[in-house]
Each structure stands twice: as C-alpha cells, then as structure tokens.
Amino acid sequence: ADGDNPPVRRVSDWDAGRLSGLADAHGTPLYVQDLDRVRENCERLLAAFPDADVRYAVKAHTGQAVLETVRDAGLDAECASAGEVDRALAAGFDGSRLHYTAVNPPARDLDYVAGVAEADPDLTVTVGAVDTLDRLAERGYDGRVCVRVNPGVGAGHHEKVTTGGAAKFGVPYDRAAEVTRDAAERFDAVGVHAHAGSGIDPDQLDSHRELVARMGDLARELTDPDAEGAAPLDLEYVDVGGGFGVPYEEDAPALDLRAVADATREAVAPLPEGVDLAIEPGRYVVADAGVLLARVNTVKPTPDETVVGVDAGMTDLLRPAMYDAYHPIRNLGSGRGREGGDAPPVGEREATPVTVAGPICETGDAFCENRALAEPVRGDLLAVGVAGAYGYEMASQYNSRPRPAEVALDDGTATIARRRETLGDLTTVEREIPRDRAGRS
Numbered sequence: 001a002d003g004d005n006p007p008v009r010r011v012s013d014w015d016a017g018r019l020s021g022l023a024d025a026h027g028t029p030l031y032v033q034d035l036d037r038v039r040e041n042c043e044r045l046l047a048a049f050p051d052a053d054v055r056y057a058v059k060a061h062t063g064q065a066v067l068e069t070v071r072d073a074g075l076d077a078e079c080a081s082a083g084e085v086d087r088a089l090a091a092g093f094d095g096s097r098l099h100y101t102a103v104n105p106p107a108r109d110l111d112y113v114a115g116v117a118e119a120d121p122d123l124t125v126t127v128g129a130v131d132t133l134d135r136l137a138e139r140g141y142d143g144r145v146c147v148r149v150n151p152g153v154g155a156g157h158h159e160k161v162t163t164g165g166a167a168k169f170g171v172p173y174d175r176a177a178e179v180t181r182d183a184a185e186r187f188d189a190v191g192v193h194a195h196a197g198s199g200i201d202p203d204q205l206d207s208h209r210e211l212v213a214r215m216g217d218l219a220r221e222l223t224d225p226d227a228e229g230a231a232p233l234d235l236e237y238v239d240v241g242g243g244f245g246v247p248y249e250e251d252a253p254a255l256d257l258r259a260v261a262d263a264t265r266e267a268v269a270p271l272p273e274g275v276d277l278a279i280e281p282g283r284y285v286v287a288d289a290g291v292l293l294a295r296v297n298t299v300k301p302t303p304d305e306t307v308v309g310v311d312a313g314m315t316d317l318l319r320p321a322m323y324d325a326y327h328p329i330r331n332l333g334s335g336r337g338r339e340g341g342d343a344p345p346v347g348e349r350e351a352t353p354v355t356v357a358g359p360i361c362e363t364g365d366a367f368c369e370n371r372a373l374a375e376p377v378r379g380d381l382l383a384v385g386v387a388g389a390y391g392y393e394m395a396s397q398y399n400s401r402p403r404p405a406e407v408a409l410d411d412g413t414a415t416i417a418r419r420r421e422t423l424g425d426l427t428t429v430e431r432e433i434p435r436d437r438a439g440r441s
C-alpha cells in the first residue's frame with residue numbers, strides 16, 4: 001500500500017545524475033531539499049493520525065518553500081522563537097495554525113508574539129514556567145495558552161536532545177494541574193503539552209507510551225466535572241510532542257508510523273469529550289527529503305587511515321560533530337580528469353575505509369571515520385544523506401565560512417531556495433569602531 005509513498009527515502013534512492021547536475025550548476029557545498037518528499041511525509045503523518053492535530057516543528061527546516069509546502073499539506077506550525085513565528089506568518093500560517101512554544105523566552109520574543117496575538121488572537125502560546133505566564137500577563141496578553149509539562153520521562157537519539165525529564169522544559173508533572181488551573185484564571189487555557197525528546201527509535205516506544213499515558217491522566221483530571229473544589233477546564237487538546245525518529249543507517253528499519261499512532265491513541269485513551277490529540281513532529285517531515293552535496297578536494301593516505309577532504313564541514317552540517325550523529329554517505333563519483341589521470345567509474349571502484357573530513361580547524365569536523373565508500377578520488381561528489389532536518393538550520397559562519405546554497409526540487413523543477421552566502425555577507429553586521437584613543441567617544 002505504501003508503494004508510491006515508502007516510509008523512508010535512502011541516500012541510495014536519489015537520482016545520482018540529477019544530483020551531479022545540480023552540483024555542477026550551483027557549486028558545492030549544496031543542500032538539496034525535495035518538496036515532493038516533504039509533501040509525502042506530511043501525507044503519511046496525516047494518514048496515520050487522521051484524528052489528531054498535526055503541527056510541524058519548524059525548527060527542523062524553516063525554509064520558506066518548505067513552510068509553504070507544509071502549510072498547503074494542512075499541517076499547523078509549532079514555533080520556538082519570534083523568528084520562527086515571523087517566518088511561519090510569512091509562509092501564510094494564520095494565528096489559528098500557529099503555536100509558539102516559549103522556553104525561557106527573551107523579552108523581545110514575548111513582545112513580538114503578544115503583538116501578533118493582538119491582531120490575530122487565535123494564536124496559542126505554550127508556556128513551561130509560571131514566570132512566563134506572569135510575563136505574558138504583564139504585556140496585557142489574555143489569549144490562548146497551553147501549559148508545557150515535564151512528564152518525568154524522556155527519549156531521544158542522544159542525551160543532548162532528550163527533553164522529557166529535563167528540568168529546563170515544562171512545569172514539574174506534580175504541579176501541572178495546579179499551574180494549568182491558575183493559567184485558566186487569567187488566560188484561555190486550551191491545552192497541555194509534553195515532548196519526550198528528538199529521534200525516538202522503535203525501541204524507545206515504551207517511554208513514548210509512558211509519556212502519553214501521563215498526559216492522558218492529566219487531561220482527564222483537569223476536565224473532570226466531578227473534581228472536588230475545581231471547575232472542569234475546557235481543554236481543546238493534549239499535545240504529546242514530536243520526536244518520531246527516522247533511520248540514518250542505510251539498513252536501519254523505519255519507524256512503523258501506524259504502530260506509533262495506534263500506541264499513542266491507546267495510551268492517551270480515553271480522551272475527554274472535545275479534547276483532541278496533537279503531535280508536533282519536525283525531523284520526520286523533512287529529514288529524508290534533504291541531502292548535502294560535497295566535493296572531494298583531497299585524498300590523503302596515511303599509515304592509519306585514508307583521509308578524504310571535502311568542501312563541506314561542521315559549519316554546514318553540525319550533527320556529526322555535535323552528537324556523533326551518523327549520516328549515510330554515497331560516492332557519486334566523476335572525479336579526476338586530465339592531469340589527475342582517469343579514474344574508473346564509481347560503480348567499478350572497490351569499497352575502501354575512509355575518514356571524510358571538512359575544512360574547519362577542529363578535529364571533530366568529520367562526517368565519518370573509517371567508513372567503507374567506493375574509493376573516492378579528487379573531484380568526486382559525495383552525497384550526505386538524511387540531511388534535511390537540523391542541517392541548514394544549524395549551519396554557522398564559523399571559520400568565516402559563508403553558508404551554503406540550497407536548491408528546492410518541486411515537482412522535479414529545481415530552484416535556488418537559499419542563495420550561497422558571499423564573503424561580503426560575513427561582515428554585514430560589523431560596524432567600524434574608532435581605534436585611536438583620540439578618536440574614541
């Protein structure tokens with residue numbers, strides 16, 4: 001049934017000729033984001049969770065074309081900052097489809113969002129601390145709020161992205177009911193929220209189930225018409241967060257989305273009348289829709305290993321350096337010519353263990369160590385797969401490197417979605433300061 005819409009697109013599924021053509025036309029490093037695949041991922045989520053509110057965690061990829069694609073597919077937007085709210089508005093999400101999750105929100109973010117809510121009161125603010133509620137009230141905000149709870153249980157591909165259980169996020173579970181009731185006195189309290197973490201794999205479903213069950217309990221407690229001394233709240237939803245994992249290893253199994261959906265529905269049941277389930281996946285929507293293309297510029301055999309130097313690095317894709325994350329890499333070949341002598345077509349080359357390293361002056365700047373690739377030669381193109389989520393989003397200008405370009409594929413047509421930064425872009429925020437004492441003011 002999933003024939004036309006497989007649960008995962010592997011780096012081996014991309015059209016090598018197409019990617020090589022894009023790299024030739026636009027240079028490297030180059031991100032390629034396939035909007036058709038984004039659309040398919042949205043469709044699969046909506047099919048697995050037909051009765052839930054599905055919100056895209058835009059932090060995974062905030063490109064305008066991606067946001068518009070997700071909007072058209074019918075998902076809402078979950079935003080983590082004023083900047084993300086601003087982008088979502090620009091992409092055409094109106095307040096009723098906007099959820100701002102305020103984590104220790106800077107004053108200027110709250111000012112901005114309170115301003116947006118004045119014009120569009122359907123927007124929802126998710127708060128994880130009483131201070132945030134107070135700060136909203138100080139700004140005259142009396143609109144929709146959702147209370148984020150620390151469910152005391154978490155999951156994720158790495159401890160740095162395991163949010164559930166981390167004290168930073170949400171109010172403690174045993175205070176959640178009280179805080180939500182207090183919020184309802186001052187605001188329109190519409191939901192409760194928890195997020196386990198990012199990159200939940202098939203073997204972490206138990207933690208997910210546990211979190212969902214606790215959130216179901218909380219919703220029932222808050223809406224209970226027979227509760228002593230407390231009026232029932234008119235909640236609209238229970239948001240159990242995102243975090244659905246995607247396989248990065250080429251042979252790792254894909255998450256069975258329908259099984260996750262069934263487990264989620266079962267664990268949250270019975271939902272009180274009028275209360276919906278909500279989810280907010282980011283990675284799942286965009287991860288396998290993107291690749292990063294890098295050109296081999298150096299091949300250096302050493303006694304211990306062969307280092308393959310490429311023009312992309314941790315400034316373009318931070319995940320391997322930051323989380324030791326695995327990204328699949330495929331050699332698309334076509335390197336070396338004339339002076340370097342001919343190299344056999346990539347399909348005829350032997351698999352050789354190589355370390356693929358970037359141009360940044362940090363030892364951690366490597367995409368893999370001693371991994372078997374079809375033997376790379378200078379000029380080859382490498383495709384780093386599953387780079388569509390938290391790829392460009394986490395790019396930086398460290399080492400004064402302009403950020404890469406990104407091409408969007410839409411119905412097969414390639415368009416530059418983000419132009420490559422120039423050296424001039426690196427200094428646009430700098431101002432000259434007087435450097436001789438006499439000239440200082």
Ligand code: LLP
Nearest residue numbers: 057195198199242243244280281282283390
């Ligand atoms: N909702 C909330 C409140 C979140 O904080 C996040 C992610 C999501 C939803 C979406 O999680 P997802 O479905 O994308 O796993 N940079 C890291 C991931 C950080 C995720 C932070 N929060 C990485 O590259 O793995």
